[in-house]
Amino acid sequence: MNVLFVCSRNRLRSPTAENVFRDWPGIRVASAGLKADAEERLTPDDLDWADLVLVMEKRHKSEISRRYMPHLRDVRIVVLGIPDDFEFMDPQLVDLLQRKVPPHLRGR
Template identity: 35%
Template sequence: MKNILVVCTGNICRSPTGEYLLKKELGEGFNVMSAGLGALVDHPAHELSQKIALEHGVDMSAHHARQINMDILKWADLVLVMENGHKQEIIRKYPWTEGKVFRYGESVQVDIPDPYRRPESAFVLAWNFISKLTPYWVKKIKESEGQA
């Protein structure tokens, strides 16, 4: 699993957070990007997502939202979504992705709530979920490449 795609709804809050955390933790040799099912195309990461990430040493200022499409899904070896509904929608539209789409919170059977248009505390909560769940995926991804 060298190519990892992280997906949420608008690609400005949760999926960029997952993308940049995975990039930081996986290091060289892995390609990570994110997309949205209803992306706010070309928008930067939400200012609160960026602020919280920067407080934890993660710079997301280069992010520009992109819409999920067949080419990105073909590129991805692993697709990590924020909600079970995202998983269902991708598999319904692209049935051939079944088996490579998983919830970011799969290990604890949890969806990561969308902080969009909510107070800063919702963004902190999303960061906390994603940052706590990232080591699970880093381990899985590295094990798949014989690096664990």
């Protein structure tokens, strides 16, 4: 399963998630951001690659749906509800991710 983590700028939350789940069995991970100045900006190819997109905030899901609807036919988007309050690899962020992400990866 290909899992794509998305936040605004791909600098803090989504790269942390990519690092945390990089070695999770049975999945491949990547991350991207929605803003023009994102480190890795989300592309239609990213969405075509992904089986599951995990976004940090509701507005990310809305933005992806608005911009990329034709690329979302077989993609499930899940909102994790993680605010932009953390630094890269912040232990509290890692803990949140470790609690919120695995239920979406199990049984796949």
